[in-house]
Amino acid sequence: MNNALHHAAEQFIQTCYQELGKPATETQARLKEVKRHIDRFGYYEHTDEELAHGAKVAWRNANRCIGRLFWNRLNVIDARHLQKEADVFQALLNHIEIGTNGGEIIPTITIFQPEINQVAPVRIWNHQLIRYAGYDTPSGIVGDPSSLTFTRACQSLGWRGAGTHFDPLPLVVQLNGQTPRWLQIPRELILEVPILHPLHDLFGELEVKWYAVPIIADMRLEIGGINYPAAPFNGWYMGTEIGARNLADEARYNLLPRIAANLGLDTRSHASLWKDRALVELNIAVLHSFKRHGVTIVDHHTAAQQFKAFEKNEEKAGRDLTGDWTWLIPPLSPATTHIFHRTYENAIVSPNFFYQQPPYL
C-alpha cells in the first residue's frame, strides 16, 4: 500500500512542481518530506498550491469533458478543515452561490477532507447539488426519472417534496459513516431558467424550466494517491445536455412527442424526421432562454471549437492528449464537429475524477 502511495505521490509532486516552475531543490525537499510523512503516518497532506493545481490537472485529464480549455481557471475552495455538519452544509450553500455568481457562472470546486486509511469522513449523497426529484405515482412518473432512487432515499430520511415535475432535492451529507442529515436549499439560492422558444409554443400548458448550474457532487477526486470522496465541482451547461438528453430522453422528461404535436409535425412515420425537428427546436429554445436570462451556456459547435483550441494548447505544452470519443461527441449533429472525424486515446491519467459507489445503494 505505502509503496503504491509513495510512487503516486512522487509522480504528482514531480509533475506539479515542474509545471509550477519550481526549482529542483524545492522539489527534492518536498519529495523527502512527503516520503517521511507517508512512512510515519501512511498518508500525506497536500499544500494549498498542490491541492489547487492537482484539482485543475484532474479537470485537464477528464477524458469525457469537452470543456477542458478552461482547466487552468478553476476556482478552488479548500474546505479540508471542516469537521461539523453545519459547516459542511454552509460550504455547499456557499459553493452554489459562488458558482452561480448571478448567472455569470464561475467553474468552482470545493474540496472536503480526504479519505484516510479507507475511511471517508465526508460523503455527499447527491449526484448533483441541484437536481429535480422523481416520484413513482399511480398515474406515472412525476419529475426526473433519474432521481427515483435518490428521492426515495431522501424520503426515508424524512424529506417530503411538493410533488411537482421540478422539485429541487435536499442536500444530503453523511459524516464518518453516521446517520446522514438533509437540508433543503433556500429557494433564492437556486437560479432557474424558464425554457421558451423564440418563435413557437413548444409545450402548451406545461411550464418547462431547468436549473442554471450543474454541480457534480458524487465523484471522487484523486491527486497524487490521495482520495477526496467529497469534492463537488461545477462548470456551465452545454445546451445539448438539457435539450438533447435531460428534457428529450424517453427515460427522462420525454418531451419530443409533445413538442412535435405542438409543432403540427407528422409523428406517424419516422421518415418525417419529426423527432429530429422537435430536437432542434428544443435545443434552440434552451440556448435562447439561457442567453435571455443572462445565464452562461455554450452551444455544442462553440464547445467543439473550444475543445479544438484545448487540443492545440496540449500539443504546444508537449502533453499527450487523452479523451473518450464516445462522450466527447455531442448527442446532437455530432458529425458537424471535428471531434467526430478524429480519434482520441482513452488512457486514464492521474490526477483525475472517478466514479464511486453511491453511499445509499
Ligand code: HEM
Ligand atoms: C466550464 C464548462 C464545462 C462544460 C461546458 C463541460 C462540459 C461537459 C460535458 C458536456 C460533459 C459530458 C456530460 C454528459 O454527457 O453527461 C462533461 C463531462 C465531464 N466533465 Fe466537464 N464541462 C465543464 C467544466 C468541467 C469542470 C469545471 C470539471 C471539473 C473540475 C469537469 C469535469 C468533467 C468530468 C469529470 C466529466 C465526466 C463525467 C462522467 O464521467 O460522468 N468539467 N463535461
Ligand SMILES: N/C(=N/c1cccc(CO[C@@H]2CCNC2)c1)c1cccs1
Ligand atoms: N456541464 C457539465 N456537465 C456534466 C459534467 C459531468 C457529469 C455530468 C453528468 O453525468 C451524468 C452521469 C452520466 N451521464 C450523466 C454532466 C458539468 C457539470 C459539472 C461541471 S461541468
